[in-house]
Amino acid sequence: MLALLASLLAFHFLATPVLAQVSPPAPDKVEQLLDLLDDPTVKDWLAARRTQAPAGDVTAAAPADDTDRGMMSSALERVKGHLTRLAHSWPLMPQRFDTVRQVVMKDVGERGGLSVVALIALFVGVGAVLSYIAFRLARPLRLWVIAQDMETPQGRVGKFGGRFLVGLLMLGAFTIGSAGAFLLFEWPPLLREIVLAYLTAAIAIWAIRIVLRVVLLPSFMGVVRAREVRAFNISDARADHWNRWIVIFSSVVAIAAATISLRSRFGFTPDDVLALAVPIDLALLVIALLAIWKRPVARPEDQEHPGMFGHKATSWLLTVYIVLLFLIRVSGANVAFWFVLAAFAAPAAVVVATRAVNYVLRPPLAENKTPPLPAVTVAVVDRAIRLSLIVLAAYLLAKVWGLDMSSMAETSPRMTLVLRGLLNAAVIALGADFIWSIIKAVIQRKIGIQAPVAMNDGEAAPVLDPQQARLRTLLPILQNIMLAIILVMAVLMVLSSVGIQIGPLIAGAGVVGVAVGFGAQTIVKDVISGVFYLLDDAFRVGEYISTGKFSGTVESFSLRSVKLRHHRGSLYTIPFGELGAVRNGSRDWATDKFNITVGFETDLDFARKLIKRIGLELAEDPEYKPWIIEPIKLQGVQEFGEYGIVLRIKATTRPGGAFGMKRKFYLRVREVFKQNGIELPVPTVHIHGQSTGALPIGPENEAVAAQVHLQRRKKDPAASEEEA
Template sequence: MSKFPAFLLCSLFSLLLVLSTPHAIAQTAPASNTPTQAAPAAPPTEKLAELLKLLDDPDIRNWIQNRPPASATSEVASEATLEVEDIEAQARSRFRALRAAIPNVPSEIAATAAKVRQQAGEDGFAPGIVLLLGIIAAGAVVEWLFRTRVRKAQFESAILTRAYAEFGPLLVFAFVAALIFLVVEWPPHLRVVILYALLAMIGYRFALGLCRLSLDVGGTSHFYYTRLRIFGAVLAFGIAFWAICRPLGVNPDVRAVITYAFSIVLLLLSMETVWRRPLDRQGNPPTRAGNVLSTLYLVGLWLLWCVNLPGLFWLGIYAIALPKILAATDRLTRAFALTRWNEEKASTLRTVLLVRGVRAVVILIAVGWLALVWRYNPNEIAKESPLLQSIVSGLFKSVIILLLADLAWQIAKTTIDRKLTPDEGEATMTPDEQARRARMRTLLPIFRNGLAVVVLCVAVMTILAEMGVQIGPLIAGAGIFGVAIGFGSQTLVKDIVSGIFYLMDDAFRVGEWIESGSYNGVVESFSLRSIRLRHHRGAVFTVPFGSLGAIRNGSRDWTVDKFRIRVPFKTDINKVGKIAKDIGKQLLEDPELGPHFIKPLKMKGVEQIGEFGIEISFGFTARPTGEQTAIRRRAYTMITQAFAENDISFAQPTFQVGGDEKEAAAAAAMHKHQADLAAQQAAAEDGAKT
């Protein structure tokens, strides 16, 4: 049912908002066709005297006292059978009454209309339809004047401007219509007709205004909006017609037939929408199985309404309609925040309060309506069953507790996320401020996760306490269970405790490069148990805190980078020092690499004299931003170019081998090889002789 159309949800939500009461009235209406049974006549005095004599007989009295009791099972079965038979008889009687009332619907409507016309004519009023059109015309004229005067009204929020254009003229129309209605002294029957007709019209226009706003922000498509207009018109007319029939004395069975007729029309409209709905937001077409299940769900809800089970009916409606309504409400409020405060990501406190506040109002209205449908009365339930009273009261209170917990969590989460978002001016901050923000980005995710657990636990415990559950034993049991888990998972406890001490020591922060044993990389994130390192080649290491050990942090405060170059023995060292100094100045002036220097590149001096040349050391001090490798590569390139321009070469290993000595050494090696072969051959011959 996840693809249940939004139109269907809204339609059923509005359908049963009004039409759930006629059945109770129809079922409680007196059955005029059922004859009343007369009270039985008293028996003669002689028979009563004979009965009393039999009761005084010792044998009769003994039989009565010793008679075996009737079987409890048979009594329960008999009562259940009688209950089923009563239900079947009532249903059959109700069906017959409704079937008999169907032919009387036209005559009842005609008689009611004649009654209204007669009363209006006696009091000197025109027919009701003429008076209603006159009020509508007067309200429309004033509404048109209002539109022409405030047509160019603009607000800071486009949604607010659109809402003003939708509901401002409607309020003017409603005010004018109400003023005319209250000023005139209407006949009783005509007053009822005018009142409910105006209310239905104003309610229909208000619903269409909400639908148009939802259409503007993308919450409703044109397909569903078209169906909503038809559905709303039928619903408004049906509500007004049913409400008018009640005070005018229309037969209850006729009113029930009219109500069922309108409900069937609305059900058919909803089913037509299900089977003809377009593609969803992901572009997937509706499946036949989904359409069949949606249709069965619709029929099931309609049957629940028919048998007068409003509680189950509304729970079924809430299961599918409430999430859609909340999503549309969130979309509207976020669109308002975007156009009013230019806050697209809804990352400010006022946006969170607005979105969650409107959501809480919608949920409270839904819960209040459910309590009204169930006719929830705490005093009466407490008299019947204190346990049931505690459970029901706890369920209603739990909604408020969950709303408060959700609001607290959203406020805390939004505040933490804003702190974690990098600022545009962070690059110009001092090193201390940057370090403080880095430490905050390291600790806040852990605090956010812990806060979520605390809020959830407190909300669950509070709900259980409100429902009458003793939470003291639960807390004690949870403590014992926690100790047992701690002993059974010492490695996990070690990881968590080690992580806490690492964070307290400020050993690393998110974005820093660290090395621990065979693991090294940039800290991406961490949880309560492990840390996540990103290697420079892309690999990701997830290391438990208990396995880290000693940590080498290469991104804290400053870093010194040194490298060596070999030059021939005859190289002018002072000239190399001047070249290094010039290269250091050029690197400082570089717009990309210059800001990362703390001390420029310079020659440290001669480190050692090797076999092939002199080793000269260079070094610089940079900020721990990870750019020291790029600086070293640029320095290598510039030194190579500078040495080539100044005729300075790099030292290379050389070997000198003389020609005569080479020939003598080769001859001596040859003679030695031949002597070895002769000795081996002689030893082999001596062994063969023996």
């Protein structure tokens, strides 16, 4: 709201100096003056006058060019001259007002000003009646607005759009009923001009009222749950406060602008306009201070973005700022005034616009099934509004400062060149930020889209669609490249806008690039190798690879290296130039082969059927089904081992899908084989000696076996050594 207040203040201050300017002389008179100044006789006379000027004559002794004096001295001289003009104009104001009264009486008759006021009030009333009629006729549109869902961003945008259309209809009806109806009749020229000026001010005030109704929804409008569909997250009390004071402030601004626009009809000089602007500025200062100090204290639920300062501290800071603006304005320091005003108004407007966009386009509640707006849409809207506000501020500053944004003439003063360069740099930086925000939002949206997770057993990473994995590999690198390109182009354009020749810089950068390339061959090798690895699609983010003595899951890339996360947690950063041959264990499919051992007496055909049945059960398990390409099956006998027959088992799955499934398979095999009497042999050691039987080596028989071995060694050392 403070940003809107500052914008209205800027409108008033923008209108005053423009209206106060003297009309330029005719071109033929300018040519005559230039010819006269080129006359040698005139030049000699002017030179003689300069040398003969008395010491107290400031005008004659002053140098022709301000550049011969210091900047502070020139500024003080301008302030002194401005205050002198005001001091000379104020005593003449009663005489000016008397002249206005005489002019009005002469043109409109004996009734004078009262008739003008009554006429303006009459046509404003007609416009208000027509505006109300348009409001009633727009009932179907208003019902459609009410029917929109306020819980979704699409519904809130629809409500704003519908209310805005209703407001446009009301504004059009008011314009037709006031200014349009007035123009249907013939009026005296001066009366016509006066009434049209103030009717235009009334139309501007009406337009601001409608905009505030659309944005703030004051409580007198009777909207249910108005807070949810406002442009800002503020309470009813704060909305009513700012609606009331902004209307008052804008009314004073509009009436003042209408009054000043009639200066030529009443014979006001530019100095008279400046003197008249001082009480207007003072009135605006009082209104702004009242609006600041009377604003309601924000409650905790209203502070969505709590500020750095409290309520009182903020009020005092704003008071100091507004009083400073008033003093700079009265002193006539036009450049400083506009700089100080823009330094607060432009960032405040950007912050307010960003908060409004984020609040209106906020995601729906969790219970609402409507999908939220894409992040790229919110970013585009936010950056577009920000860019428009800053470009508009730059255009207004250039206009009031008298800068020519389309050319860079060498004859321009130094301050003009600096200001023009700064404005161009700001616009270029914002354009670069706008483009980068869109690119970043699009890339982040593409990276954030993942395929549904099929299984995650605690060790295997979530499954990504191959195309999505490819995008997640290349898009971060593309994002870094685009950032570098945008930064370089923006810097070059900014340097060019401030008058620096960028041709030698580009040539020098090329030479430096060649020198750096020769001196950093390893880095160049890494970058080029990385480009070819990516072009060959050797690996992607999320895939498990092995290269040399390194292995792990690919986490991220840079321009010269890849980061691998080992399954034990270690993170390797490997330059592309050192990768060499790469073994990718996560591409397309993987075949896992493993062995189990059964006893020599096992019925192999029966065991094969059991293994097949277990494989089919796992293939139908919802936990493992998405991973399995071919179910587990018996390939055949691998070999005859020392303790039993070694069987070869095979399974084809998606990469990473065999880890959890193998564990489940081993548990099921042990359970099913035990139920069907199939032995899973374990290694045993038999000791032959005086003992009547063999003792299998185990934890409970280790001591007995050791005693037997010692006794045999005492009786027959040679035999015991041979047995060992």
